[in-house]
Amino acid sequence: xxxxxxxxxxxxxxxxxxxxxxxxxxxxxxxxxxxxxxxxxxxxxxxxxxxxxxxxxxxxxxxxxxxxxxxxxxxxxxxxxxxxxxxxxxxxxxxxxxxxxxxxxxxxxxxxxxxxxxxxxxxxxxxxxxxxxxxxxxxxxxxxxxxxxxxxxxxxxxxxxxxxxxxxxxxxxxxxxxxxxxxxxxxxxxxxxxxxxxxxxxxxxxxxxxxxxxxxxxxxxxxxxxxxxxxx
Numbered sequence: 001x002x003x004x005x006x007x008x009x010x011x012x013x014x015x016x017x018x019x020x021x022x023x024x025x026x027x028x029x030x031x032x033x034x035x036x037x038x039x040x041x042x043x044x045x046x047x048x049x050x051x052x053x054x055x056x057x058x059x060x061x062x063x064x065x066x067x068x069x070x071x072x073x074x075x076x077x078x079x080x081x082x083x084x085x086x087x088x089x090x091x092x093x094x095x096x097x098x099x100x101x102x103x104x105x106x107x108x109x110x111x112x113x114x115x116x117x118x119x120x121x122x123x124x125x126x127x128x129x130x131x132x133x134x135x136x137x138x139x140x141x142x143x144x145x146x147x148x149x150x151x152x153x154x155x156x157x158x159x160x161x162x163x164x165x166x167x168x169x170x171x172x173x174x175x176x177x178x179x180x181x182x183x184x185x186x187x188x189x190x191x192x193x194x195x196x197x198x199x200x201x202x203x204x205x206x207x208x209x210x211x212x213x214x215x216x217x218x219x220x221x222x223x224x225x226x227x228x229x230x231x232x
Contacts, residue, residue: 007022007024007025007026007027008020008021008022010025010026010042010045012046012049012050013046013195016193016194016195016196017195017196017198018042018043018046018195018196018197018198018226019197019198020040020042021200022042022200023038023040023041023042023200024040024041024042025041025042025045026074028070029070030044030067030070030071030074031064031065031066031067031068031069031070032065032066032087035064035065035087036119036120036121037064037112037114037119037121038064038065038067039064039067039068039112039162040197040200041067041070041071043162043197043226044067044068044071044110045071045074045075047108047110047158047160047228048071048072048075048077048108049075051108051158051160051228052075052077052107052108053107054075054076054077055076055077055078056077056078056107056108057077057078057080057105057106057107057108058072058077058078058079058080058106058107058108058109058110059079059080059081059082059099059101059106059108059109059110059149059152060079060080060081060082060109060110060111060112061081061082061094061096061099061109061111061145061148061149062082062083062084062096062111062112062113062114063081063082063083063086063087063091064083064087064112065087065088066081066087066088066090066091068081068110069081069090069091077108080092080101080106082094082095082096082099082100084096084122084124084126084127085121085122085124085127095126096111096113096128096145096148096149097141097144097145097148098148099148099152101152102152103151103152104151104152104153104154104155105152105154106152106153106154106157107154107157108157108158108159109149109152109153109158109159109160110159110160110162111145111149111159111160111161111162112161112162112163113128113142113145113161113163114127114128114129114131114138115163115164115165115166115176116129116131116132116133116134116138116166116174116176117129117130117131117132117133117138118164118166118168128141128142128145133166133174133176133179134171134172134174138176139179139180139183142180142183143183143187146180146183146184146187146189147187150187150188150189150231153231154231155231155232156230156231156232157230157231158192158228158229158230158231159189159228159229159230159231160226160227160228160229161180161184161225161226161227161229162197162224162225162226162227163176163177163180163224163225163227164176164177164199164221164223164224164225165177165221165225167218167219167221169216169218177225177227180227181194181225181227184227184229188231188232189229189230189231189232190229190230190231190232191227191228191229192228192229192230193228194225194226194227194228195225195226195228196223196224196225196226197223197224197225197226198222198223199221199222199223199224
């Protein structure tokens, strides 16, 4: 009988380069690791351990497969999670640009937005994943999201945005991370730190992708930004 490989012990990351060999932790699962663009659960676990306490309200406005909900349950936090196209029953259908939450009512926010139109998440006409960073429409919509997150977050509380830059062969490079970081500062969020999270995915293990990157003289995305901010 096949024996499942035990995941490594989960510990707090102590540098600004985060690397954990599995997207999941523990014996169970958090969210669906096969979901397109799934967030590594250890990233959310580290954030909640550092910046929240038991009973705190944690919001994820683009919840995907529900990873944040499962981590919150593990740590005794209260999840309020939303998505335009809910993946499961405990995710509330809502738009991140107009959340059904009172102002200054949230203890922590985690958001893993689309990286412009890099991935096709859904057929919903309002999906930000259908907007382009090249024509500016992506940044226009994300500014509305950021303003809404600032509105619902309590003063002196924290939020984290997890994002990658975007590059498609034959098109200009889009430094999404830098642009969103600047937008958050302009909306009154104070930078606490910037973390680089090593990407472990099937694409980076495919030899022909690396061969193409050398031949085409471009780079594959090897990390995600994790911007940790505080509401002044």
